[in-house]
Amino acid sequence: MNGRLHRVPALRKILQAWPWGLLLLSLAGVRLSKGAFFADAYALLSRPFWPGTAQAEWLRSAQRLSDQARVSQLEQDNRRLRGLLALDRSPGAAVSAPVISRDPGGWWQQLELGKGSLEGIAAGDPVLAPGGLIGRVASVTPSTARVALLTNASSRLGVWVGRTQRHGLLVGAGTPRPKLQFLEKDTGVRPGDVVTTSPASTLVPPNLTVGVVQAVDEQAVPAPDALVQLSAPVDAVDWVRVLTRGAR
Amino acid sequence: MGVLHRQRWCGATALAVPLLTLASPGVLKIAGVAPSWAVLWLLPWALVDGPASGAVAGLALGLVLDGLNLGDASQVPVLLLLGWWWGRLGRRGAPIERSFSLGLLALLGSLALGSSLLLQFRLQGHWPEAGWHILLAQTLLTALLAPMICSLLLLRWRQVASLRG
Numbered sequence: 118m119n120g121r122l123h124r125v126p127a128l129r130k131i132l133q134a135w136p137w138g139l140l141l142l143s144l145a146g147v148r149l150s151k152g153a154f155f156a157d158a159y160a161l162l163s164r165p166f167w168p169g170t171a172q173a174e175w176l177r178s179a180q181r182l183s184d185q186a187r188v189s190q191l192e193q194d195n196r197r198l199r200g201l202l203a204l205d206r207s208p209g210a211a212v213s214a215p216v217i218s219r220d221p222g223g224w225w226q227q228l229e230l231g232k233g234s235l236e237g238i239a240a241g242d243p244v245l246a247p248g249g250l251i252g253r254v255a256s257v258t259p260s261t262a263r264v265a266l267l268t269n270a271s272s273r274l275g276v277w278v279g280r281t282q283r284h285g286l287l288v289g290a291g292t293p294r295p296k297l298q299f300l301e302k303d304t305g306v307r308p309g310d311v312v313t314t315s316p317a318s319t320l321v322p323p324n325l326t327v328g329v330v331q332a333v334d335e336q337a338v339p340a341p342d343a344l345v346q347l348s349a350p351v352d353a354v355d356w357v358r359v360l361t362r363g364a365r
Numbered sequence: 366m367g368v369l370h371r372q373r374w375c376g377a378t379a380l381a382v383p384l385l386t387l388a389s390p391g392v393l394k395i396a397g398v399a400p401s402w403a404v405l406w407l408l409p410w411a412l413v414d415g416p417a418s419g420a421v422a423g424l425a426l427g428l429v430l431d432g433l434n435l436g437d438a439s440q441v442p443v444l445l446l447l448g449w450w451w452g453r454l455g456r457r458g459a460p461i462e463r464s465f466s467l468g469l470l471a472l473l474g475s476l477a478l479g480s481s482l483l484l485q486f487r488l489q490g491h492w493p494e495a496g497w498h499i500l501l502a503q504t505l506l507t508a509l510l511a512p513m514i515c516s517l518l519l520l521r522w523r524q525v526a527s528l529r530g
Contacts, residue, residue, distance in 0.1 A: 218388065220389050222396065223389075223499060229387065270492070271491050291499075292494050
């Protein structure tokens with residue numbers, strides 16, 4: 118019995134080798150799951166070395182740079198074309214002015230600026246904040262200027278919805294969102310449409326962003342009207358640009 | 366006329382009204398609406414100094430504030446009437462000094478001021494849609510601040526008036 122070759126391993130020996138069986142099973146598991154465990158473990162271990170926020174920041178700044186370059190190029194192009202069409206008005210200077218008093222929520226929706234007629238600001242000049250047009254200068258003193266915001270109940274401004282090519286009148290309502298009144302019945306304006314100053318405007322520079330249509334009331338008579346959310350944050354603005362008309 | 370208006374320092378505190386209106390400190394606002402500083406200053410002044418001085422102070426404050434605001438709506442008539450009325454209240458009967466009375470008077474004053482502005486906007490044809498909200502917020506805030514601010518001013522000015530008078 119002792120000299121006999123064991124060609125078939127005894128069941129006991131197979132059972133004794135269970136760790137190897139386990140290894141084999143786990144390898145099969147790796148194969149079947151296409152190495153999911155290793156991929157996950159690698160991801161966990163290499164997480165500190167992943168491309169971080171810094172890299173995303175570089176990419177964003179590169180994107181911003183390219184956008185700026187594109188905008189300035191388009192602006193130049195636009196100016197040249199407007200010059201060809203003889204639509205251009207005398208280009209004035211932009212004066213940066215600090216906001217020294219702000220009361221957008223009370224009875225009078227107005228701002229007080231820290232620069233006035235000494236800097237060339239005059240009544241009627243458009244006032245721009247980061248984000249778009251916010252109002253027009255109502256009165257000036259030598260060193261201050263008072264701005265009537267677009268939300269002021271007496272403010273009226275002709276605007277343009279670019280997507281549907283419609284003119285409208287932006288009427289302040291004393292609330293944070295002015296009302297856009299249309300002149301014709303069938304406007305086709307939808308929430309989300311961008312509202313800009315009229316391309317043919319002479320009171321304010323053409324094609325300035327004003328806001329976004331937020332809700333449209335189709336049932337209003339005599340013509341539909343819409344609520345516009347201004348794109349510039351009027352409550353938070355602390356520096357504005359006043360577009361003076363230069364030597365006029 | 367009382368004696369308060371002869372004290373230059375007391376009259377000069379009225380300068381705080383246009384300055385506070387311009388600065389409109391954000392911590393003292395409800396939903397972006399500031400209290401009516403003119404009412405808060407005029408109430409103790411008129412109570413101490415009598416109807417004539419109160420009416421003149423109301424007129425002066427109204428003219429200054431009208432100059433600071435856009436448009437044609439005027440606060441002069443209501444402030445003038447309020448100054449005169451509060452001045453008469455201060456001269457007749459027991460002196461008003463309880464917080465509750467001060468708050469109630471400020472509430473009525475602020476309500477009258479806001480209503481007159483709302484009416485004027487209405488007559489001029491542009492109706493501020495947030496008008497009721499502004500009226501309510503300003504009235505509540507003014508009435509809440511009045512017991513704190515007005516009673517301090519009232520105590521101080523009564524002291525000054527009794528010393529000089």
